Amino acid sequence: MRVVRVQPDPFDPGVELAALEALGGGAVASFTGLVRGDGGLVELELEHYPGMTEAALTQLAEEACARWPLAGVVIVHRVGPMQVGERIVLVGTASPHRAAALEACAFLIDRLKTGAPFWKRERFADGRREWVDARDSDDQAAARWHT
Amino acid sequence: MPANHMLDIFYFAWVAERIGRRSEQVDGHYRDMTIADLLSHHAGSSPGHAAAFATPGKLRAALDQRFVPLDTLIGDATELAIFPPVTGG
Numbered sequence: 001m002r003v004v005r006v007q008p009d010p011f012d013p014g015v016e017l018a019a020l021e022a023l024g025g026g027a028v029a030s031f032t033g034l035v036r037g038d039g040g041l042v043e044l045e046l047e048h049y050p051g052m053t054e055a056a057l058t059q060l061a062e063e064a065c066a067r068w069p070l071a072g073v074v075i076v077h078r079v080g081p082m083q084v085g086e087r088i089v090l091v092g093t094a095s096p097h098r099a100a101a102l103e104a105c106a107f108l109i110d111r112l113k114t115g116a117p118f119w120k121r122e123r124f125a126d127g128r129r130e131w132v133d134a135r136d137s138d139d140q141a142a143a144r145w146h147t
Numbered sequence: 148m149p150a151n152h153m154l155d156i157f158y159f160a161w162v163a164e165r166i167g168r169r170s171e172q173v174d175g176h177y178r179d180m181t182i183a184d185l186l187s188h189h190a191g192s193s194p195g196h197a198a199a200f201a202t203p204g205k206l207r208a209a210l211d212q213r214f215v216p217l218d219t220l221i222g223d224a225t226e227l228a229i230f231p232p233v234t235g236g
Contacts, residue, residue, distance in 0.1 A: 033236055046235070047160055049228060052212035077235065089236055109236055117209065117228075118235025119160035131161045134232030 001072035049117035159230035165199035
C-alpha cells in the first residue's frame with residue numbers, strides 16, 4: 001500500500017495509521033510534524049509545485065519500498081495556511097519488523113525535507129512575513145541516507 | 148539555427164514574489180543553453196527578474212518536474228521551474 005496525498009485540509013493520523021495496521025505487518029512507525037510557535041509565529045503557509053510534489057513524494061515512497069521490506073507507506077503533507085500546533089506532515093510505514101519500519105520512516109522524513117518542492121513562509125504577531133531559509137542540518141540529515 | 152522552442156517557466160516562493168508573476172512562457176533558442184545561461188539572459192527582462200536572479204547560488208531548478216543543477220542543458224524540456232531551496236516537512 002502506498003498512499004501519497006498533498007492537501008489543504010487537516011488529516012487524522014489515527015485514520016492513516018489504522019490503514020497501515022490493517023496490513024498485518026506487525027510493526028508501524030510514524031512521524032508527525034507540527035507548526036511550532038517560535039519567535040511569535042502566528043501562521044505558517046506552505047506553497048508547493050502541484051504535479052511535481054506528488055511525483056517527488058511517490059518516488060521517495062518507492063525508494064523506501066525498494067530499500068526496506070515494507071508492507072505500506074503513507075505520506076500526507078498539508079499545503080496552504082496553518083496555525084500553531086496544527087499538523088503539517090505525516091509519514092507512516094508498516095513492516096514485519098520494527099527496524100525496517102523505523103528506519104524507513106526516518107529516511108522518508110529526512111529526504112522529504114530536501115527532496116520535495118515545498119516552501120514555508122512564516123507570519124509573525126507583528127505582521128512580518130518571511131520565507132523560511134533552508135538549513136544545512138536538513139541537507140546533512142538527508143545525506144546520511146545516500147549509499 | 149535550431150527551431151524556436153516554447154518553454155513554460157514557473158516561479159515559486161520569493162522568486163515569484165520578486166518577479167511579480169508565478170509563470171511565463173518564453174520563446175527562443177534554448178536547447179543549447181544551460182539553466183544558468185537562461186537566467187542571466189532573462190535577468191534583463193524586468194527589475195523583478197534582475198532582483199530574483201541576482202544571486203544564482205540561492206536558486207534551485209527543476210526541468211520537466213525533476214530537480215537538476217543550474218548547469219543542466221535545457222535541451223528538449225518544455226517546463227522549467229526556478230525557486231529557492233525547498234523547506235517542506
